[in-house]
Amino acid sequence: MTRDSRRCAPAAGLALVLLMSALVPVQAGGDDPAHILAPTGKLRAALYPGTPTSILPDPGGQPRGVGYEIGKALADKLHVPYEPVVYAKNAEVLEAVKTGAADVAFTNASPARAKLMDFAPVYLRIELGYLVPDGSGLKDVGEIDAADRKVGVTSGSSSDAELSRDLKNATVVRIPTIKDAIEQLSTHQIDAFATNKATLFEMAEKLPGSRVLDGRWGEERHAIAIPKGRDAGLDFLRDFTADITSSGLVDAAAARAGLKGIIASEK
Structure with a gap:
């Protein structure tokens, strides 16, 4: 090995180390x-x-x-x-x-x-419950599951999954948004809307005459x-x-x- 090649060896080794380190992904943050x-x-x-x-x-x-x-x-x-x-x-x-x-x-x-x-x-x-519109004769959750009932749920919600399985007689109507559900209740396209009572009471404030039924059908x-x-x-x-x-x-x-x-x- 010539003097020049010995002088270049450390530099070449350093370049190789830098190249290899660039190819290894850095695990930033670790367990942070x-x-x-x-x-x-x-x-x-x-x-x-x-x-x-x-x-x-x-x-x-x-x-x-x-x-x-x-x-x-x-x-x-x-x-x-x-x-x-x-x-x-x-x-x-x-x-x-x-x-x-x-x-x-x-x-x-x-x-x-x-x-x-x-x-x-x-x-x-x-609590999970039902909201009914003005003029509804329904009084509690036990009256919901009847053949002539249309029950709204938010599409893809847990209420959708549970009531689609548990309601044997009522028809489940899937609705995209809470705003749409309020509209369908106000026009009596659905007989009730199901979700958690926190949301139902909030909806009721925007729907005069509506009521959250007594009782609950589950919990979130x-x-x-x-x-x-x-x-x-x-x-x-x-x-x-x-x-x-x-x-x-x-x-x-x-x-x-x-x-x-x-x-x-x-x-």
Whole structure:
């Protein structure tokens, strides 16, 4: 080996090391919860309008809603910017979490949804019921399942899945949005609309003469949902959920949103 070739060897070796390091993917963030749960550097929270469990517009310019406030608290805890994304339909919220277009959603943790996304522990339980329009003779949930009844549900919702299975006589009518459901109730295209009572009481305020029927046909168990493949962040979310329930954040957000139909936690 000549003197010149010996002089070039260290430089060539360094170049090879730099080339190889460029080909090896960098594992940025490691086990950092922010990297796992908000990989784009901001927390994209999927929300659905018209329900106090998610987000409601506020005349003063500050949105209300349990999901909206939990998302903001989670972004603060992760030390990342908060980016609420409001979808027109609940089905779009679920799709966004399923595909990873959103980082979190705040929704009913049903067994069917658990196959498509991962859930933290439940932070809120709400009664499921029916809203009937002005002039309806129906008095309680036990009168719903009759052959001449048309019961509206939000397309792709957990109410859709459950009532399509459980109602043996009534006809289930799938409706895209809460706004559409209010329209169909007001024109008596449907006899009742089914979802959680938090949403039903909110709808009733926009539909004079309507009533939420006595009784309940089930309950929703709301929890933070994340895309599959990010389960390394679930321990963080378990601790976060315990914090927001014990600190009163969930109760305070529910009160600000005027949320009704809550099932009290067992002590």
